[in-house]
């Protein structure tokens with residue numbers, strides 16, 4: 001049975017591809033690496049399906065072009081099982097690969113369930129939703145509060161003091177042309193919120209996107225690769241928020257850990273030389 005064979009080949013090809021698609025080339029952040037790999041996997045599978053479907057279509061048109069008396073297909077159980085099972089395999093593949101990507105904190109955000117013993121997040125507003133790092137990672141994780149407001153962004157570089165309160169080391173605003181400065185090779189937590197209404201932070205090249213909601217924090221995380229050092233990335237507002245929305249922009253500047261220490265010690269001096 002030809003159709004069964006085609007379905008078998010298709011299923012085998014999808015399974016092979018799922019194994020064969022390796023990690024994408026060096027990316028500026030782990031987040032965008034995961035998203036790009038998922039896109040590629042889905043694209044390869046979609047390309048194979050397109051070729052198979054078009055081949056069957058063209059074959060059918062050519063093969064039966066002189067049939068002046070076509071008969072409708074009567075019940076064909078084998079055909080029905082084939083197209084049901086093939087579709088199920090494709091949907092399962094899409095679901096499982098997408099779930100694997102979305103389940104990562106780098107794509108789906110940091111949740112309390114993933115950090116059950118999390119320390120208090122270093123945030124300045126009394127809003128719920130922010131998730132702090134686990135105690136073992138507390139020293140290593142850099143926490144930054146990203147606050148949206150009509151029509152600019154505030155970046156608060158925060159830390160937890162010994163008495164448990166949050167102190168802000170540095171505060172920068174996009175309206176003053178100041179970038180969000182991120183060190184490479186270090187886990188960064190961005191606690192995203194808004195003080196008026198809905199906005200959304202979006203840094204497409206780094207694979208970062210999250211809603212900024214009033215009265216609530218959403219925590220996202222990233223780790224930037226050393227190849228991104230010295231680069232600037234565009235930050236957008238991705239939620240239509242009013243007349244100033246299209247100008248609600250910012251920049252992300254990636255630096256080395258040493259440069260980041262210089263920045264925290266004297267932000268004005270550091271940024272003046274950039």
Ligand SMILES: [Cu+2]
Pocket residue numbers: 199200237238239240241242244245246248
């Ligand atoms: Cu907006």
